[in-house]
Amino acid sequence: MIDMILWENYRNICFIAPFSAPTWPGYTILTACNPASLAVGERRNGRRTRALLRAVTGWEHRFPIQAGDPEMHWQEWSLALVCSAEEGHALAARFGQNALYRVEQGQLWLQPVLLDGPAVCLGEIGSFWRQSAMTAPGR
Template structure:
């Protein structure tokens, strides 16, 4: 459980790099990288993410690639902004074996557990404070 709490805390310190800020009223940020936070090699992660992207594109036209990263740059992975319902996002996160996903609604960013039973969703603050463009 301590390991999961440590992961949960690390998920709360996050930045998203995108070509443009998402314009959807609510959306999920999902990835298929590193199932259950077990690090896979890059080809396996890329293959998993491509399959997730295809699945998301079949569900909605609102899919945008973003880089999810630690503020210090020590870790990053490709994720997708997807204009799907929160229930759909949760099912996808579980199916792709993700411990949690990010949810944005009314300009607020939430960290939502998917496979983690010992924690509850948490409001991280305004999404504008977590997104940047270059």
């Protein structure tokens, strides 16, 4: 069963990157930070982020981005990664994530990973994307 408050927080998303939203046909946006939406601290999130980067070493298209709420009260270092939906799901599960974001043909989908429930189309990725400088990932 999905916690509806948590799910609503996942729906209220914004992505920040120094480039416009990619036009790749399909890609995943995921994080290794705060597994199961439990805050673990900057140091541990930094270690988890480095582990995610090691896990995708050699993958051709992977770019760091920031994900957070539109007001940027919270932010997490994330990764936009060209991969199949199955590969994205497996990575998100490996890093203990409740959900991930999948972009298919320009449409942003919120997909449960450790949570049960249906995927939800949130709309055009461009509506959730801000092109701007971003902060460096945790150390």
